[in-house]
Every structure is written in structure tokens, then in C-alpha cells.
Amino acid sequence: MGAGHGEMTEHLARSGAPVIAVELDKSLLSGLRRVGERYPNLTVVHADILETDLAALAAGRRIRVYGNLPYYITSPILHHFFQYAQQIDEAHLVVQLEVAARLTAHPGRKQYGYLSVATQFYSRPQFVLRLPPNAFRPPPEVASALVTIRFPGEAGTQPHSDTVKFLDFVKTCFAQKRKTLTNNLRQLASGEQVRAILDQLNLRKDARAEQLSVREFMVLFQLISSEPSVAGPDSRS
Numbered sequence: 001m002g003a004g005h006g007e008m009t010e011h012l013a014r015s016g017a018p019v020i021a022v023e024l025d026k027s028l029l030s031g032l033r034r035v036g037e038r039y040p041n042l043t044v045v046h047a048d049i050l051e052t053d054l055a056a057l058a059a060g061r062r063i064r065v066y067g068n069l070p071y072y073i074t075s076p077i078l079h080h081f082f083q084y085a086q087q088i089d090e091a092h093l094v095v096q097l098e099v100a101a102r103l104t105a106h107p108g109r110k111q112y113g114y115l116s117v118a119t120q121f122y123s124r125p126q127f128v129l130r131l132p133p134n135a136f137r138p139p140p141e142v143a144s145a146l147v148t149i150r151f152p153g154e155a156g157t158q159p160h161s162d163t164v165k166f167l168d169f170v171k172t173c174f175a176q177k178r179k180t181l182t183n184n185l186r187q188l189a190s191g192e193q194v195r196a197i198l199d200q201l202n203l204r205k206d207a208r209a210e211q212l213s214v215r216e217f218m219v220l221f222q223l224i225s226s227e228p229s230v231a232g233p234d235s236r237s
Helices: 007-013 026-038 054-058 071-082 097-104 114-122 163-173 191-200 214-226
Strands: 019-023 042-046 063-068 088-096 124-131 144-150
Touching: 007 019, 007 026, 007 063, 019 026, 026 042, 054 063, 071 088, 071 097, 071 114, 088 097, 097 114, 097 124, 097 144, 114 124, 114 163, 114 214, 163 214, 191 214
Parallel strands: 019 042, 063 088
Antiparallel strands: 088 144, 124 144
């Protein structure tokens, strides 16, 4: 992800609002700086977005993020943005169509998985527009989509000390999508414990991860974390 040749950057700079263009490719910096000569509200930063401290760039202000995400590193970039959820109002991102479906999927859909839960934990994603390959030069081999993610999500506005543990827990829940939660969580709690908690949440005892909402994952995590660990083998799936 980067400001590239500056088409979107110049469009944003015309608004008069402060704009920061982050670009890693040195060969593109001179073009961006020429745009900056016309728009004093534009700052060009030579950096890798994955290593950029967005809080430092924000300098106490809340920000909006715009970009076309390289399809092969979409997930790492999103997780990097999630670290700065307290500084970001919203992000308008072009991603691969398949990824857009995953970000915005609801429980029960085949696209619903770990990335859906992580995104909706931090933000409120919206599928805005499908973009065909011929909308780009050169055209990619896959379709794309514009997605808007607004902060905060289910996590709310306060930082959560157990966020990393929670997301690891969600990954465990989705470890084998065809298996039940009782099976996937057998290293964290006994089958009896998991089934009792699911019953407490009015969920089927053979529930699978793709059936739970983000809020239900949060409650499940809290309840299992507070249970004494009595994990063990459980043959039921």
C-alpha cells in the first residue's frame, strides 16, 4: 500500500484538509513531491505503511485512511491499522473482492471466519462497491471491491488488555471449521465445560465457530478464561 503516482492523493489534497501520503517506493517520491508543491497541505512520507506509527502521524488528531491494499498483504495491513483504532475514524480501502466478502460476512455465511471476527471486533465494515478488473491499469486478474470500515466496532472505544489473547482464542475456534467448538477448544477447557457455557449462551452444544457473532465470541472468551482449566481429550466433534 502506498500513495503511488498520487491520483488519489491529489484528489484528497484538493479538499484543503491536511493529507499525509505514505510511499515506500523511492521512484515515486519525486512525483508525489511535485503534487505537494501545488498543495501545501500535503506531506509526503517515505516509509513502509506496515512500519509506520500512525499515532505519531496523527499528532493527536483523529484520521481517515484511504488506500488500495496489495492483495498479498491485505491481512497484515488491516491488523496494523487495528493497532491504531483509537486514532482512526474510518478507512476507505480497495481490496480483493473475496476479501471484501470475508470482512463483511455475517455468522452462518461460508465467508465468515477469523478475519470477519477480527475486523468486526475493531470496526464496522461496509461493502460499498464492486470494482471490475478493467477499472485498473493494468487490470488485475481478480475483481476488487471498495470497503469502508468505521471505528469503533464491538470492542468499543476503550483499549482491551486481552485483545491479543482474544484474537488467538478466535483463531483456535476456527482452527478446523468443520469441527465443533467443543473439539477445537479441547486444549483450553474440557468438553463438558464448553458445552455448559454454550448452553448458558443459549447456543447448541454442537455449535461451530461460524455460527457465533462477534459479541458471542467475546462472552465465550470471557467465560472460558474465567473457568479453571480442566482440558482433556474429548472424542465428540
